[in-house]
Structures are given as C-alpha cells and as structure tokens.
Amino acid sequence: MDALPIKRALLSVTDKSGLAEFASFLVEKGVELVSTGGTRKMLQDAGLPVTPVSEVTDFPEILGGRVKTLHPNIHGGILADKDNPEHLEVLREFNIEPFDMICVNLYNFAEAARKGLALKDAVEQIDIGGPCMLRATAKNFHSICVVPGVEHYDRIRKEIEDNGAISLALRKELATETFSITSKYDAMITEYLAGHDA
Template sequence: MELLPVKRALLSVTDKSGLPELARFLSAAGVELVSTGGTRKLLMEAGLPVTAVSDVTGFPEILGGRVKTLHPHIHGGILADKDNPEHLATLAKHGIAPFDMVVVNLYAFEKALEKGLALPEMVEQIDIGGPTLLRASAKNFSSILVVPDPAFYPEVMDTLAQNAMAAPLPLRQKTAAATFAKTSAYDAAIAAYLKDA
C-alpha cells in the first residue's frame, strides 16, 4: 500500500514531550485515539477523546501493569496486512478493528541505570509491551505507521497534512528502520546490564 490512510492510532509513551500536540493534530483530523495509563490520563487532561486499551481488549491491566497491550485485539489490529483479504476477513470475524498508527517509546532503562537501583528494581524497568508493540508495527510497516520517538512528530504531522492524513510508504519504512534500531539498542543495554549485574 503506497498511501496508508490514518484513522486509528495507539499511543503509549514514557517520554510525553510533544505528545499533546501530536494527539490534538490527529484528533482534529478525526483519528480515533486509543491509549494506556499515564498517556491516556495526559490526553484526557488535554481535553481529547481517548479510548482506554482495556475497553478495546475487554480486560483490565494486570500484574502491576506488566500486561495491558499483549492481547489479540491490540496485536491483531497491528499485525494485519491490509492488502491481504484473508487478514481483513479474520479481523472482521473476530471483531478486531485495525490500527493505522502506533506511537510508542520505551521505559527509560538507561536512565534507571544511572540511579544505581538494585537488580529487582532494574528488572521492573525492562519494558515488554513497548518493544512488542514497536516490533510488531515495524514488521508490518506496509500496513501501519510506527512512530518510536518524539523527534519524528513534526515530520509525521507535516507529511500527513500534505497527504490528506495518509502516510506514504517511504515514511513508514524510514520509521520502521529507526524502530528496529531503537529496540536493538534497548535490548543490548539490558543484556549488558544483566551480564554484569
């Protein structure tokens, strides 16, 4: 798909800089916003309509937030190939709405390292859902726009505005490549820490 219309976005970020502006831009264009925890609270405080992930999954966050987005109603909506009729039929059969955009950044593991936390506390700084969302979206860049860093927000907004709220394939491939670089570096930092902890 060369141009991907953006109608539904999942937002779940640790670094919230620039997010209200991006979310306002999306909402003003009629994009449905779906979000988690603190990100959803920020968007609601900004007066934006936002659907809770738990309303999409029909299941509450559990295990102290360790499990919230790991669900077929989230990942089915992210991983479906929109050019594949069988994938679209599967979504329809199971009542899964597709996502067109995923805006996620990760727990700041390296910043936590600077605090010299004990091993059990450091383990809690290892993001699971975030990298999973990012990798799933980056894999499926043919059908979804992944935004792994606030540095991309201006380019994303400009490009969507210039293309009637559709994301061109070159932008999607560019952000997918950046996403895999980020998740790779994130895993490398965790591996290095655990090796020497």
C-alpha cells in the same frame, strides 16, 4: 499499500513531550485515539477523547501494569496485512479493528541503570509491551505506521497535512529506525544484566 490514511492510533509513551499537541492534531484530523495508563490520563487531562486499551481488550491492565497491550485485539489490529483479504476477513470474524499508527517510546531503562537501583527494581523498568508493539508495527510497515520517538511528530504531521496520508517511504524509514532502537535497547539490558549479580 502506498499512501496510508490515519484513522486509528495507539499512543503509549514514556517521553510525553509534545504528545498533547501531536494528539490534538490527530484528533482534529478525525483520528480515534487509544491509549494506556499514564499516557491516557495525560490525553484526558488535555481534554482529548481517548479510548482505554482495556476497553479494546475487554480486560483490565494487570500485574501492576506489566500486562496491558499483550492481547490479540491489539496485536491483531497491528499485524494484519491490509492488502490481504484473508487477514481482513479474520479481523471481521473476531471483531478486531485495525490500527493505522502506533506511537510508542520505551521505559527509560538507561536512567534506572544510572540510578544504581537494586536489580529487582531495575528490571521493572524493562519494557515488554512497548518493544512488542514497536517490532510488530515495524514488521508490518506496508500496512501501518510506527512512530518510535517524539522527533518524528513534525514530519508525520507534515505528511498528513500535505497528503492526507503517510507514505510507504516514510513508513519503511521509521520501521528501520525502530528495529535499530529495539536492538540497542535489548543490548543495553543484556550488558546491565551481565554485569550484576542476581
């Protein structure tokens, strides 16, 4: 798939700068927004229609937010190859709606490390669902667009304004950057854990 129209997007971000404006633009273009926790509250406070992830998964966020998006209704919608009829049939069979865009940035573990938190507290800032969604979306860039940071909002907006869709070239570029981000994130956590006693 070359040109990807955006009809359904999941937004779950730590850095919320510029998000309300970006999400408002998406809504104006007819995009359905799905979101989690604090991001969903911010979007609702901005007056935007947003579907809670728990409504998509039919399961509440649990374990203090540790488990929110780790669910087939989310990852099936991310990982389905839209050019593969068998994948589309599975989505229909299990009533899973595909996503077209995943906009995620990660818990700020670097800040937790700088604060010198106790190890038990610091590990709470290790993002699990975020990297899973980022990596899944980046893997499936032929069918979905990953947005790994606020610095990409303007470029995404321009492609939609100019073409009504996101190009394959931009999706591949963002996927490449995403794998760089997640690998650096894991390396930072590895270094931190190696330097602290249990």
